[in-house]
Amino acid sequence: MPTTASTSVATKRAEKTGPVSGSTNSWRLALGLDTDAPRGAWSKAGFTGPRATLVVVTVGTEPSPRTGAHAPRRVARRRWIGWRIAAPTAFVLTGVLFVASAHNSEGTDLRPGRYTDLASLVSNESRQVSDLKHQAAALQAEVDRLTAGVRNQDVRDLRAEADTLRPQAGFTAVSGSALQITLSDAPADVINSSTQDIERMIVHQQDIQAVVNALWKGGATGITVQGQRIISTTGIKCEGNAVQLDGIPYGEPYVIVGVGELTSLTAALDADPYIQTYISDSEQPDIDVGWDLTPIASITLPAYTGLRDLHYASVLQEKPDV
Template identity: 35%
Template sequence: MRKNWRYGVPVVCIAAGFLLASAHASSQGGELRELHTSRLSDLVSDVESTVRDVEQQRDALTAQLREAQSEAASDQGVAQALDRLEPLAGPGALTEVAGPGLVVTLTDAPRDQYGNYPPGASPDDLVVHQQDLQSVLNALWAGGATAIAVQDERITTWSAPRCIGNTLLLHGRAYSPPYVITAIGDAEELEDSLDSEPGVRLFRQYAARYGLGYEVEAEDELQVAAYEGRPSLRYARPVH
């Protein structure tokens, strides 16, 4: 037994030293968790900056396209093509939509004046997650919504809301809570659909327990702006 200890202890010490050295090299002397958070924050900032630059280029190209379309509108073939495209703008989310509907607001739970969490809560219990937002969106679509916006950004079939911590990434931009979802449609049907969605019911249970914000307001007149980007279709084919 003593002989085993005599050989085992040095082996354990050498392995522990190797692991510590590897961690130090990976973190470059910094704390690993803080380094990861810092890199993630820098990545989000870089993406936002790139998106702003691309949007400026897009706006300039859109202005050139409209000018070219205006000049070419006198051509009969071009005019007919534009006439065929016009009815597709609505289903493609490229036009503004107005009407009655609901405004749903999701908010992280606040800490107390001393910065403490509610009893029995973990940090994950106190923030709005991607699945919470997705459950609300799914319920609104199922309830017959004709147009939906999150943080005034039009949601389309190409939209992919993503949450990193308590930050929402949508169309290349980062947003912080509260998250405001605007839906055009029959308010009663939309609210009934929210009430029957399992993911929404679960979020409401957490809201009641830990103080997360969940508000639903019916409005007689709402507006959802047109999608400002351009669809990128990989598998579409021309209709002959």
């Protein structure tokens, strides 16, 4: 009968010395271990019947200690077990990465190619800021409505005082004569051909701030930059090649309008040394930074609609009306 196990057949001979019951070799003859015994020895020992030969069969898969024939099978088994453990682990880790990415993106695209140029990025961020400003305006209107309905006398007194300060704070529209100042970078051909410092050929945030501060100093009752009403807490800062106002980036040219008495506004600009240096640079052909001053007979500037810095608030205790 065929078998995959190794089979070894051996006929063992054993020589045993010493007396045994019956003939000395009778047990060897009975088991058929003494194949070289004389023909008559079997019957002389008192046994009859055919002789039997003991066949030793060894079945197993133990490898040869010299060659290690079965070692590849054990290695293959270890590799198979390793793959069975590694594959599920890899799938679990991949799932964890997908979940973490989805959680961190919050529904947005994390790929670096989301925007192909700066203009697209600026446009998208500007839309988001505009949407947030509309939401803030709606919430502020709701706050004003709820505040107006409060019957507490202290609240009424404080609200009346705040209403008298709204024009000075920039929360109401303002009309009157004005000065319009336009700042712009030097033309591209001048920038490319000039040996002057390029920083003197472009408009910086400090240039805009100098004009705004001079207009305030000249008695302006309202100022806009790029059509946006600014107040004392408005932030103006450079961000790359654009200037941000309350987080919204604007490119040049920068148009600044200040409402007030024209003579006082002009005198304040003429008295500012920083602005005079800027005007001097604008008159040099190899710098040619943009400066334009235009008087306006009458204009209406919108009220400030941006965010207001609220540091803290506390609930007033109700007091009975007197």
